[in-house]
Amino acid sequence: MSGVNSAHPEVVLSAQGLVKRFGGITATSNVTLNLHRGARHALIGPNGAGKTTLINLLTGVLQPSEGRIVLEGQDITQLAPHQRVRRGMVRTFQINQLFDSMTPLQTLALVISQQKGLGAQWWHALGASKDVAQRAQQLLEQFHLADVQNQPTQVLAYGKRRLLEIAIALACEPRVLLLDEPVAGVPAGEREELLQTVAALPADVSVLLIEHDMDLVFSFASRMTVLVNGAVLTEGDPEQIASDPQVKAVYLGHGEEAARVPSGGSAVHEVTSVGADRHA
Numbered sequence: 320m321s322g323v324n325s326a327h328p329e330v331v332l333s334a335q336g337l338v339k340r341f342g343g344i345t346a347t348s349n350v351t352l353n354l355h356r357g358a359r360h361a362l363i364g365p366n367g368a369g370k371t372t373l374i375n376l377l378t379g380v381l382q383p384s385e386g387r388i389v390l391e392g393q394d395i396t397q398l399a400p401h402q403r404v405r406r407g408m409v410r411t412f413q414i415n416q417l418f419d420s421m422t423p424l425q426t427l428a429l430v431i432s433q434q435k436g437l438g439a440q441w442w443h444a445l446g447a448s449k450d451v452a453q454r455a456q457q458l459l460e461q462f463h464l465a466d467v468q469n470q471p472t473q474v475l476a477y478g479k480r481r482l483l484e485i486a487i488a489l490a491c492e493p494r495v496l497l498l499d500e501p502v503a504g505v506p507a508g509e510r511e512e513l514l515q516t517v518a519a520l521p522a523d524v525s526v527l528l529i530e531h532d533m534d535l536v537f538s539f540a541s542r543m544t545v546l547v548n549g550a551v552l553t554e555g556d557p558e559q560i561a562s563d564p565q566v567k568a569v570y571l572g573h574g575e576e577a578a579r580v581p582s583g584g585s586a587v588h589e590v591t592s593v594g595a596d597r598h599a
């Protein structure tokens with residue numbers, strides 16, 4: 320099949336027949352997934368379903384055994400991760416030790432400066448480029464980081480660090496954002512700010528959310544893909560997923576998760592924390 324994107328121009332990212340084998344294990348089994356422009360699309364599935372492997376394939380950390388990935392009509396299957404970022408596909412950044420000693424302002428200035436091709440020296444960028452300073456302030460405010468902008472990242476509350484991770488991703492000006500478990504491990508008191516911020520992400524950024532927290536999934540996503548054993552079990556809108564007997568069956572046998580999967584489409588809000596045990 321060729322030209323999925325030309326036939327359906329609203330598709331911004333398309334995974335087509337992706338397969339990933341690790342020796343005898345098939346972690347990704349013929350996965351086809353289309354992300355539409357401006358999407359709020361969630362990827363869910365029980366532990367070991369293959370979500371991480373799929374994200375690693377999309378971002379270029381892993382090469383597929385079969386299949387291809389098309390971004391904005393261009394085949395990116397062979398591109399390295401940084402080349403995909405340059406083309407507008409960005410995964411939320413895991414803050415590493417390099418950024419720990421820097422402040423949110425410095426970190427964002429660095430990323431924005433690099434994004435604008437001004438080099439990797441935040442102190443130059445902040446002093447010399449009004450654009451960099453303005454964009455950094457915008458992001459600091461949008462992500463509720465203005466009050467801690469001059470504190471080293473290592474002393475920030477966990478929720479603030481997660482906010483900074485998303486801010487860093489947005490500083491890369493993505494067209495597609497792969498949002499990897501934004502609320503995982505965030506204490507209850509800090510969740511609301513994060514949920515509100517995720518809900519307010521720019522409408523023109525197409526988002527694929529990988530998340531175990533069903534409160535967030537069902538409040539955020541207008542489309543969902545359910546992965547099981549590496550394959551797509553089903554895809555649909557939240558009502559369809561919540562009322563799908565196959566989806567419910569998949570989560571049966573996963574302890575308290577099963578009790579929370581609703582029996583009908585009217586009970587979407589009853590689904591709360593499928594897979595939350597993972598981070599316990």
Ligand SMILES: Nc1ncnc2c1ncn2[C@@H]1O[C@H](COP(=O)(O)OP(=O)(O)OP(=O)(O)O)[C@@H](O)[C@H]1O
Pocket residue numbers: 341344345346364365366367368369370371372373597
């Ligand atoms: N590098 C690897 N080598 C061998 N098997 C792997 C490798 N990476 C993943 N797998 C296997 O592929 C399957 C899918 O794993 P994956 O981590 O992608 O699932 P997941 O949905 O992200 O799970 P979780 O929600 O628990 O993180 C699992 O059976 C896993 O053991």
